[in-house]
Amino acid sequence: MDSNTLVVSSSPHIKSRETTTRIMLDVAIALVPALLCGIIFFGVRALYITVVSVVSCVGLEYLWQKLCKKRVTISDGTALVTGLLLAMNLPATAPWWMVVVGALIAIIIAKQLFGGTGHNFVNPALAGRAFLLASWPVLMTKWVAPFTLGFSVAPDLLSSATPLAILKGTAEGQLPSLMDMFLGNIGGCIGETSALALLLGGIYLLLRRVISIRIPLSFIGMLAVLSFLFPGAGMDRLTYAAYSILGGGVFLGAFFMATDYTTSPITGKGQILMGLGCGVLTFVIRRFGGYPEGVSYAILLMNIATPLIDKYLRPTKFGATKRGRSHVA
Amino acid sequence: MSLRTFKGGIHPDDSKTATNGKPIVKLAPGNRLYFPLQQHIGAPLTPKVGVGDAVKLGQVIADSESFMSVPLHASVSGTVSDIGLYLYPTGLKMPTIVVDNDGQDTLSEGIGPKPDPETLSPEEIRAVIRQAGIVGMGGAGFPTHVKLTPPADKPISYVIVNGAECEPYLTSDHRVMLEHPDEVLYGARVVRHLFGLKDAFIAIEENKPDAIATLQEHAADDDGIHIIALKKKYPQGAEKQLIHALTGRMVPSGGLPADVGCLVLNIDTAAEICRAFTQGMPLIRRVVTVAGGAVAEPANIETRIGVPFRELIDCAGGLTCEPGKIIMGGPMMGIAGYSLDVPVVKGTSGILAFRPDEVAVSPESNCLRCGRCVQVCPMHLLPAQLNAYAGKGDYEKCEELDVLDCIECGCCSYVCPAKRHLVQSMRAAKQAVQIQRGKAKAASK
Structure with a gap:
């Protein structure tokens, strides 16, 4: 036995098989149903936008890291997921x-x-x-009804209002049925319309233990409760709550965006607070803000609050003494 | 009924099937044995023999006046051939007495059964245990008689024998419970008697149903012995987590089990207490699990203290390939070594030899903040944040985030998808904080 071939390292000497790449691959797999729905409803152009987004994200990360002479980390899958999520958040009519x-x-x-x-x-x-929404608000809200979009965006294409805009009264139109809302047969971004497809992906992530139920449940739950308590004028409470959570990318936000590890709290308690905060902010922005929809800004605001949440919502350590957190000397 | 456990922890593959069904085999000691002078936590020992002296089996060869120490005994009879620096399993060199075995096992004078502990005072019982050189045999090596001497203002209400054996691969405690149940029970009764208690608890993980059944059978006539099944989860056998699972009590931060009226003993330690009374035999042997993918025939081996690792590996059929890693102890908390030419010491519960492909080596990548480490930490700390602060050398912040409470169980490093060396950095931070505290203390004097 040659001692030069022995690895002498700190314990533990066994590790789980979990890797960053595997986790990101799971997120990508979980987005497949939503992507398929996007392609079904908004045509092959939805796929084209997704490919452009993924190639841009991965390519830009590669170029940047090469340019800065850093270790290239595109194989960790995070840029792939960012590319997919960006595409899910864009209308299929978006120019490349x-x-x-x-x-x-x-x-x-x-x-x-x-x-x-x-x-x-x-x-x-x-x-x-x-x-993009701040820079090209018109292009970013050029929704089309399902099954009307070809590969190229025809200039005379009829734009379709999102259910939330109709609900808010900022757009004219007939509200789609709740079943169409659930299936995703409505106008909206590529990956946000089908609650069913997003739920399938979310369940996959829960089963694979990539995410916990804390953020999605507290987010959607809080939004549902607030919508139920303060329904829009002339609407049944339950119906209003149902439209609120099925419209405007709530499921995409709750299962895929707000659960992003890096920008959400690291502790269980903090994650619940994150979800509740997203729910409250989404409701407030939709009700009192200029936009009919508030999921992205709600999540961005809670992202910014995350370091603060982590600072104040630390778990109570095992054997914490009454005298406070200080270690008994 | 749901089994008792604690919050946090992990479920690694326990890898115990290679040895948990194999009876303990006795290894005859070879020609030369090595006795490092400090196999316990506490004061170092002074040799009581010189080079050329004849020693007998069970004879004290090194001792100290300090209370915080236990004597060391020759585990064979023979001649002292050297006293000098030799490699210790942790990778450092240590003063060591080398004994050439004469193969006669000539017993030292005065070795023989002690009086029934029921008739002895607590002081006399502790003296017998110290004289037998008994330390905690789970690995740490804390002198048992010191453990059995809690401060007078901290009465003990729970005596717990720890048969959790939650480290993967290790099966030595399991086999001792199966093959020597009466010795384990005897040890538990001695300690129970010492504290004037009616009850003693033996806690065993649910993955050892045969051990639970055996002990229950052997303790059937003693309603003061309680065999408790625990959920299989690592680190179920960590002292604080074990106490919490069993009693609901939490050892306070920085405190000792005695602070919550608990006393925890290892299985082999309990069995050694039995031998110290019934045979008057000091701690000269122990059971070691030899396993890992590079070991031809993994085994549970009863060996004398002082036998080189190499002889145990040979006893287990030798190596099947160049090992990638040698570990003393379990894979979660054991220490990697670089030589098989080190002796079995009182705290050697296992020797693992991994094939190169079993060795987990992967480069660190950025922390994703996924929070898995926070979920599994049995001390409810924030390993990811501690790792970040330790990496920046901000040990004050580490102290504020309770790094000293870390028990170094390794759960965080095990689950980390970015393969960050969390425990390693926290261990370094703990040392830095302790050194800083020592300096502050010295300056204030």
Whole structure:
């Protein structure tokens, strides 16, 4: 036996098989149903936007890391997930260059400039979406009804109002049925319309223990409770609550965006607070804000509150003494 | 009924099937044995023999005046051939007495049964236990008689024998419970008697139903012995987690089990207490699990203290390949070594030899803040944050975040998907904080 071949390292000497790449792959798998629904409802253009987004995100991360002479980390899968999530948050009518700009904001500004994987303070995909929404509000809200979109965006295409805009009274139109809302047969972003598909993906993530139920449940629950207590004018409480949680990307936000590890609290208690905060903010923005929909901004605001939540909601350590947290000397 | 346990922890593959069905085999000691002078926590020992002296089996070869120490005994008869620095399993060199075995096992004078402990005072019982050189045999090596001397203002109400054996691979405690149940029970009764208690508890993880059944059978006529099944979860056998699962009490931060009226003994330690009374035999042997993918025939081996690891590996059929890692203890908390030419000491519960492909080596990547480490930490700490602060050398912040409460169980490093060396950095931070405290203390004097 040659002692030069022996590994002498600190315990533990066995590790779980879990890796960052495997987790990100799970998130990507969980997004497949939502992507398929997007393609079914908004045509092959939805797939095209998704491909542009993923290629831009992964490519930009690679280029940036090469340029900065850093270790290339595209194999950890985080850029892939950001690309998928960005696409889910865009209308299928978006022009390709806008997608690339969104990817640039997400990967370079929000993620790499702050230190790369694990160091961004807001969800990169949401940062990209927020930037695009502020810069090209018309292009970002050019919704079309399902099954009307070809590969190219025809200029005379009839735009379709989102249910939330109708609900808020800022747009004219007939509210779709709750079943269409649940299936995703409504106007909206590529990946946000089908609550069913997102729920399937969410359940997969829960079963794989990639996420816990804390954030999605407290988020959707809080929004449902507030909508039930304060329904819109002339609407049945239950119906209003149902429309509130099925519309405007709540499921996408609750299961896939607010649960982003890096930008959500690390403790169980903090995660519940994160979900509740997202629910309250979504409700407040929708009710009192200028936008009919508030999920992305609610999550971004809670992202920013996350370090504070982590600071104050620490778990009580085992054997904490009454005299406070200090260690008995 | 749901089994008792604690909050946090992990469920690694326990890898015990290679040895848990194998009876303990006795290994005859070889020609040369090594006795490092400090196999316990506390004061170092002074040799009581010189080079060339003849020693007998059970003879004290090193001792100290300090209360915080236990004597060391020769585990064979023979001649002292050297006293010098030799490699210790933790990787450092330590003053060691080397004895050449004459193969006669000539017993030292005065070895023989002690009086029935029921007739002895607590002081006399502790003296017998100290004289037998008994330390906690789970690995830490805390002198047992010191443990059995809690401060007068802290009465003991629970005596617990720890048969959880939650470390993967290790099965030595399991086999001792199966093959020597009466010795384990005897030890538990001695300690129970010492504290004037009616009850003693033996806590065993549910993955050892045969051990639970055997002990229950052997304790059937004693309603003061309680065999308690615990949920299989690592680190169920960690002292604080065990006490919490069993009694609902929490050892206060920085405190000792005695602070909540508990006393925890290892299985092998209880069996040694029995031998100290019934045979008057000091601690000269122990059971060691030899396992891992590079070991041809994994086994539970009863060996004398002082026998080199190499002889135990040979006894287990030798190595099947160049090992990638050698570990003393279990895979979660054991210490990796770089040589098989180190002796079995009182705290050696296992020797593992891993194949190169069993060795987990992966580069660290950025922390995702996924929170898995926080979920599994049995002390409810924030390993990810401690790791970040330790990495920056901000040990004050580590202290504030209770790094000293870390029990180094390894759950956080085990689950980390970014493969960060969490425990390693926390261990370093603990040492830095303790050194800083020592300096502050010295400065204030």
